[in-house]
Amino acid sequence: MSNQSTDTPSESSHVHTITPIPEREHVDSVGDASVGSDVSLSWLRQLYLPKEAPDRKVSTDGTVQYSMQRNYPAVRQLSPAKRERILVTGGAGFVGSHLVDRLMWMGHEVIVLDNFFTGTKRNVQHWIGHPHFELVSHDVVDPFMIEVSQIYHLACPASPPHYQYNPTKTVKTSVMGTINMLGLAKRTKARFLLTSTSEIYGDPEEHPQKETYWGHVNPIGPRACYDEGKRIAETLTYSYMRQNDVDVRVARIFNTFGPRMSPADGRVVSNFIMQALRSEPLTIYGDGDQTRSFQYVHDLVDGLILLMNKNYMEPVNLGNTEEYTIKDFAIMIRDQVISSPVAKPVNDVKIKTLPAAMDDPRKRKPDITRAKKYLGWEPRFAVKQGIQETVDWFKLQQVEGAI
Numbered sequence: 001m002s003n004q005s006t007d008t009p010s011e012s013s014h015v016h017t018i019t020p021i022p023e024r025e026h027v028d029s030v031g032d033a034s035v036g037s038d039v040s041l042s043w044l045r046q047l048y049l050p051k052e053a054p055d056r057k058v059s060t061d062g063t064v065q066y067s068m069q070r071n072y073p074a075v076r077q078l079s080p081a082k083r084e085r086i087l088v089t090g091g092a093g094f095v096g097s098h099l100v101d102r103l104m105w106m107g108h109e110v111i112v113l114d115n116f117f118t119g120t121k122r123n124v125q126h127w128i129g130h131p132h133f134e135l136v137s138h139d140v141v142d143p144f145m146i147e148v149s150q151i152y153h154l155a156c157p158a159s160p161p162h163y164q165y166n167p168t169k170t171v172k173t174s175v176m177g178t179i180n181m182l183g184l185a186k187r188t189k190a191r192f193l194l195t196s197t198s199e200i201y202g203d204p205e206e207h208p209q210k211e212t213y214w215g216h217v218n219p220i221g222p223r224a225c226y227d228e229g230k231r232i233a234e235t236l237t238y239s240y241m242r243q244n245d246v247d248v249r250v251a252r253i254f255n256t257f258g259p260r261m262s263p264a265d266g267r268v269v270s271n272f273i274m275q276a277l278r279s280e281p282l283t284i285y286g287d288g289d290q291t292r293s294f295q296y297v298h299d300l301v302d303g304l305i306l307l308m309n310k311n312y313m314e315p316v317n318l319g320n321t322e323e324y325t326i327k328d329f330a331i332m333i334r335d336q337v338i339s340s341p342v343a344k345p346v347n348d349v350k351i352k353t354l355p356a357a358m359d360d361p362r363k364r365k366p367d368i369t370r371a372k373k374y375l376g377w378e379p380r381f382a383v384k385q386g387i388q389e390t391v392d393w394f395k396l397q398q399v400e401g402a403i
């Protein structure tokens with residue numbers, strides 16, 4: 001993409017009316033006691049923003065030395081009868097690893113399958129060797145046999161540059177990976193949860209998007225490998241439900257951010273934070289009037305666990321209704337990185353405009369009436385609180401030389 005202009009865009013001209021964002025209280029605990037996922041934020045933070053890191057020593061000579069962790073984080077003690085054996089595909093990825101943290105906290109046995117294309121061992125390193133945890137290097141495109149009672153099927157690249165890097169493989173992952181995992185659910189009678197996406201709505205003509213909306217997707221465009229892949233994954237899921245009595249759940253996940261996002265995955269949150277930290281211009285694709293609604297990863301994990309454990313089989317949107325134009329979002333992130341008390345000094349960060357991405361949805365915001373009604377779920381985190389934690393995490397990676 002070539003640079004067209006270097007300037008700070010005006011904050012006014014929106015394409016449609018955006019609901020003002022309400023103030024939210026600072027959150028210090030997450031989860032839901034009804035399913036045993038309730039936990040303090042500080043317990044989770046020790047896993048990704050530790051005060052000390054006894055498992056690794058980062059030296060000024062540019063080396064890092066990992067050592068066996070002496071103590072695992074404390075988890076709930078469950079009786080064997082209540083302990084589920086849970087498979088998480090893509091469990092070493094950004095969302096998957098936070099889900100694994102919570103399921104481990106809840107006292108369950110967790111088996112992670114990952115091919116490490118976008119996930120990393122580092123994301124789940126703190127659990128390796130734990131008696132409740134197993135990490136398997138495996139690509140879901142190939143069949144996999146195991147006895148489990150629940151399957152969270154997350155495996156698939158999710159950022160547009162990653163899923164467009166090898167579109168055929170993305171389609172295979174969605175189609176064959178989902179068939180393999182549904183087959184496993186059928187054989188073991190495990191409950192199966194598909195992580196679908198807001199992208200199945202395409203460039204929506206309905207706003208906000210309800211689950212009853214069928215979508216507006218270009219079937220042959222550059223995003224199709226992901227959009228259509230996830231649409232067929234939904235089709236497969238409900239076919240197995242009707243034909244084979246598989247107990248299914250479908251989450252349609254809207255834009256999610258947080259610690260452990262890959263700094264180079266090309267999504268807007270990681271791009272803007274990294275650019276601001278490096279004092280580089282923030283890159284806006286197109287006019288910046290396109291909108292997205294961003295949720296913090298812990299809210300999503302709350303929603304996924306509730307959905308798995310409640311008795312509701314239709315698709316459910318999981319997303320935050322705080323909607324931003326991308327240009328307002330750029331300004332918000334820039335200001336937050338600059339004003340952050342522990343930030344290394346960043347120079348005056350500019351914003352530059354690049355050509356729009358093809359088929360980029362113009363607006364996106366979830367209608368979460370269903371999630372509220374059937375799961376008793378709604379996001380708790382203000383985007384700003386989540387962004388602050390994410391900025392802190394990116395800074396820690398920078399200090400440790402990991403990025």
Ligand SMILES: O=C(O)[C@H]1O[C@H](OP(=O)(O)OP(=O)(O)OC[C@H]2O[C@@H](n3ccc(=O)[nH]c3=O)[C@H](O)[C@@H]2O)[C@H](O)[C@@H](O)[C@@H]1O
Nearest residue numbers: 158160197254255256267268271283284285290326357360
């Ligand atoms: O973050 C997510 O959860 C979602 O990310 C992508 O969907 P998309 O909305 O295109 O996400 P981004 O790549 O983060 O882009 C958001 C908006 O920011 C723009 N953008 C992105 C990157 C950038 O540097 N500058 C910029 O203006 C994009 O053009 C787009 O309009 C994935 O396709 C979804 O599956 C995934 O759920």
